[in-house]
Amino acid sequence: MVVAMSETLRKTPLFFNLPPEDLSRIAGISSLRHCAKRETVFREGDRADGFYVVVSGSVKVFKLSEDGKEQVLHILEAGQSFAEATIFEGGVFPANAEALCDGDLLFLPKRPFIELLEKNPKMALRVLGSLSKWLKRMTDLVENLALRDVEARLVFFVSEEMKRRGLPLRDGAVYEIPVSKNVLASRLGTVPETFSRTLKKLQEEGKIRVKGNQIRILKAVSLFGALAR
Amino acid sequence: MVVAMSETLRKTPLFFNLPPEDLSRIAGISSLRHCAKRETVFREGDRADGFYVVVSGSVKVFKLSEDGKEQVLHILEAGQSFAEATIFEGGVFPANAEALCDGDLLFLPKRPFIELLEKNPKMALRVLGSLSKWLKRMTDLVENLALRDVEARLVFFVSEEMKRRGLPLRDGAVYEIPVSKNVLASRLGTVPETFSRTLKKLQEEGKIRVKGNQIRILKAVSLFGALAR
DNA sequence: CGTAGGGTTGAGGTTAATCAAGTATGGTGG
């Protein structure tokens, strides 16, 4: 059991390359939690006494407005951790999390984890790096939502995800949407209708070809051209 | 010199309540930098080999779109630190920073600072807390930009800032806009015209009274009522 | 075969950006 957990932990960026004894120490304090599709992992405002690592399945983290509109902040898949930040501050979750499909989560409780960090500066630095990454991602998200239109946000998102998966950004490459288009629309800060129309428009312009959840890149240059960075 | 710096450091959340020897160690590795109004502190993409603490004056951190539109992410005043995150990751600044008025900044170089952290888990934990706060703030920013209209964003911003300054959210209280209305508009994800109109509308509804940079709260209940949290 | 959930399409409305022009305001040099 503890061994299997270590195995998962080893693959998460947060703990990547940590010596085995550290990993088993972490595994020692953590617990496994199974989540069914649509199950709530936590709600905004809940006491946060730990954070999570996705072992299998996928999870969305989102904010709700008063009238129930939702903005997806993150979509998480196996090996990714989330809500690390909350345990160093505040004590309540600043957003909601829900399982998108059946899967397992590792729960890392706050107190023991902080004690581990206090004794292990190297690990603390690792966690600092992870938080920094999240911060960078959120900065990008703000930029995208505020400064670009839906089409640009979609294109940017796809290019980032393809990079993350090691797919080349060239003609013929295929990006498979890992979640329902509804969820992706919300992550892009829009609604399913607009999302659908945007895909259609790009297809009519011959830049992509959409089949189900597969997006085939047809004109990488004109698609990604504007993203010079 | 080093003593004066310690004095500033002592007041920043990042280093609040740290023992004097830690403070002077930090002061020892940091350097003072004067910035004139409008001076660029750093640009997006610049190599990031350190972060900053505002000693005096104020600074805006912002993103630019291709066509030059700007989204202000943060407005920083004396005692606040910024860009801490970048030193644990990446190595380039993910946004731009510019002085809003003449002032002094403390520069904390990356390498020496990290070495300090490695030897001082307590300080590392403090930095973790700080990054967590930033993450929380960005989460709120995303929520605001994506889920609320301009009026709600304005009201939320004012209420948060008043809380931060210890002002009571009640009738008669006065919030003084610390920067140009242009900058605030951009921080709220809108343009000066819309910002101006929104203030006007709230004034016509008798909820606030605007005089120059002063906003007097007239109907706290109906203004802040929707922000039940 | 029927229903439910996800997805698409069309029509219409709304928010807020843009464009254009006018009004303070504050600093500078004459």
Place this chain on the structure above:
DNA sequence: CCACCATACTTGATTAACCTCAACCCTACG
């Protein structure tokens, strides 16, 4: 001290992106 200019801010009219609502399609699945 005043004239001038730049900058900040305001106001009005127009426009565009995108949200909403409503209907419909499609596929999976009991």
